[in-house]
Amino acid sequence: LNMIKRKTGNSSDVVIREIKMGGASDIKTAIVYIEGIVDNQSIQDYLLQSMMKDDHKEEINQHNAIDLLSKDIMTIGNISSINNLDDLFASLMAGDTLILVDGVKQALSASTKGGEKRSIVESTTEMVVRGPKGAFTESLGTNTAMVRRIIKTPDLWMESLKIGRVTKTDVTFMYIHGIANDKVVKEIRQRLKRIDIDSILESGYIEQLIEDQTFTPFPTIYNTERPDVVAGNLLEGRIAIFVDG
Structure with a gap:
């Protein structure tokens, strides 16, 4: 003590x-x-x-x-x-x-994690006419659960790790086993594990540290605050990375 x-x-x-x-x-x-x-x-x-x-x-x-x-x-x-x-x-x-x-x-x-959290509200940046209104919040568990509710298959696999020496931020990546390319999953896992930095305060940090082509006007990594967009992309074989906060 x-x-x-x-x-x-x-x-x-x-x-x-x-x-x-x-x-x-x-x-x-x-x-x-x-x-x-x-x-x-x-x-x-x-x-x-x-x-x-x-x-x-x-x-x-x-x-x-x-x-x-x-x-x-x-x-x-x-x-x-x-x-x-x-x-x-x-x-x-x-x-x-x-x-x-x-x-x-x-x-x-x-396990007694809790405390005050922001409730799920409508997306402010990406408007939708049809489809679900709820957008991601700052809490990682809530976000992964929102995607789980859309894709109800046991093949939706998640892996978690902590990145950042000081902040020890929870980072989770999610993919559909059998649809996502195993080589890409392995590459993402290795790149995430190689990150050695004091703090990850936002998903943009991860984006910059793992992307390939930086000299291009086109986005190589897509970001969104809507679970249905993530679900749609996962079903195309992409891999989603969630960052706590």
Whole structure:
């Protein structure tokens, strides 16, 4: 906990909640999350309530605490265990909640991403007479879901990576397996992984870092804020790149 406080500079939005577990209330546990980028309700309902109920108090000890927590006690969807500090901070900064148990050299990370998001509104730059009105927002998950709702096939494959040493921006590329050219998919994957830059603040950064011909008046990469346009292009075998924010 001291290490987390030091590394985050004792920031006021880092919340550390200490709990005691076990039959004799002798196992010290802590929950760590960052206010504002988490869904408070799910921490309340699925983490705190389930950990502080008395059902499992007797059998918990340090050896099985992590195992019991992840398999039996936590009622939240996505839980993974963390073994190193880099993953720990990456997970914390992404809006997950960390569960630390005294005497156990592992941490649990529960997926509690949330916070304020802009709702889906009509596109401001690309007007449409027929077809869906909704446009992309700044949230990556919302955007990929909007395309998933249009193309309901398991062959719509997505791969995610983090780019940017400081911003660690989530970037996802999406293609339809069997329609998109595998060589192009492989090339895009390699080019994205080669990007070494401090910050990706907008999709234009990615565009400039991976495009081929720069001395041409014609756009080699198309950009749009409408999911139906992306869906149409994916069905032609193109590859879509989404950037968080």
